Amino acid sequence: MAVYTEVGDEALAGFLKGYDLGAPLSLKGIAEGVENSNYLLHAERGEFLLTLYEKRVDEADLPFFLGLMEHLAKRGVNCPQPVRGRGGAAIGRLAGRAAAIVTFLEGLSVRRPTVAHCGEVGEALARMHEAGADFQLKRRNALSIQGWPALFEAARGRANEVALGLASETERHLRELQAIWPENLPAGVIHADLFPDNVFFLGDKLSGLIDFYFACNDFLAYDLAICLNSWAFDEAAEFDLAKGRAMIDGYQSVRPLTAAEVKALPILARGAALRFMLTRLVDWLNVPAGALVKPKDPREYLEKLHFHAKVETARDYGWRA
């Protein structure tokens, strides 16, 4: 949950003068997103989401994020669409922060994804990859394999407080993955954080994708590997083959995986588990006093990492020729 920066009525009215949305009717700070301050805004012209970007988001990345949402929305991906001000800009300033208004998406995130949900997500992910193919801006993935050693260094000294032998085990995974990480897989714009929180459904039908603030350029199949990690394990951290199969089938119904991608999938899935274990570990060890956000347990991803390390082929995730 997050409202870090408060927006007063006068500041809002001033900000909205730069848009063609009519007068403000209501503004509610909402508990969504851990990186930014988000408000649900009612204006005379409809309902919108107002985001103030806090310090964890680099303002230089905003044209990529907002440009991507606009690009995807134009190509039929149901995602928040930036609203441009009268001067044509999608990014303004409010209460001392960079700020943007995007369209409001209906839908609910699911707490316990079903096989059907997983199929929908796989299909939507592939459609997003296709729609992003001709997006011109680039953003390096700072949280891909090149970024993991720095994360590990930030956590190494206290990693064993979280799980016995975690420091040496992590170092081993990191070295092994560095040795076998694939090159030259099909690449493009990936969401990089398509967890259940970031996908909306109405009933069993997927209604939208949100939170593109980790989006970047990387291997497309790495995005699928992230989704397998975040959607296809059950609550006891056991992999659910039916969910994995539905997700991969859904993905391939739009964009068939290449032979190289199929071969690399276990490595990518293991890497994705390591990435989320590492970022959670760093957050876990660095909770500020009085934090608004309860950190997520890194051990969930450690268990997933153990699973992936034993996987031999993509068939173990439900892939079928």
Next chain:
Amino acid sequence: MAVYTEVGDEALAGFLKGYDLGAPLSLKGIAEGVENSNYLLHAERGEFLLTLYEKRVDEADLPFFLGLMEHLAKRGVNCPQPVRGRGGAAIGRLAGRAAAIVTFLEGLSVRRPTVAHCGEVGEALARMHEAGADFQLKRRNALSIQGWPALFEAARGRANEVALGLASETERHLRELQAIWPENLPAGVIHADLFPDNVFFLGDKLSGLIDFYFACNDFLAYDLAICLNSWAFDEAAEFDLAKGRAMIDGYQSVRPLTAAEVKALPILARGAALRFMLTRLVDWLNVPAGALVKPKDPREYLEKLHFHAKVETARDYGWRA
């Protein structure tokens, strides 16, 4: 800001089966109210506020609060209106909490009230008092003069950490007020917390009153005294006579004050300042580690208390015959 209890998609869908609102379309935890968990709910039949009552609200009081909102709304007061379930109940259970759905009100609270806002609030307060006259349920004001000694005892030992000599000064105000507190003034249902946060405007027009969770039976003029405290001082804690006059004129345009109320107003205003100073002081001295809510500074109300102690007649608040 507050979302203490999370509501999953399945729990929500189950809960809504008891209402005639159609399927859920979206649910956003909102940062409003410090006592409860609040969600903005979109359902097929419209937009609503879903509240889960946390432990600071006594469930036995809910029929009073929700019954009052329904009673007032029927008599033309623009306030959230409880939505009854199929079985006729306004109170249900969700995620282990008592829960209620009320209608959503458009409007924005004002950060810097103007004279015009104060006039609107005075008038709306009097209309609320008139509309509440025939409400049958009763609720004692636990935070009126009988409740202040217990609050003071909870803070006395550490009061001087907040302001020099605060313990002895507070004791003196308390004794003096006990000696002169009025009896037999016109009484009825009061809001008891009609601060700027709890009043919505669209432009300069008042559009609604919210948060009736301190409402109770007490002197009507005490409610006006609370509003004079919370609306008619400027940011330097100086009383603004034009605001006070507009508020009292607005109130009297609907319900003229009796001679006894006019005479008692300085005492009631001083008591109201002491009440908010005391509750803020207790909260200030008891902030839990990792608190989501930053406590408000009790010294703001100490300064107001100093002002009221020097006031001689209601004319000092802007009252005119």
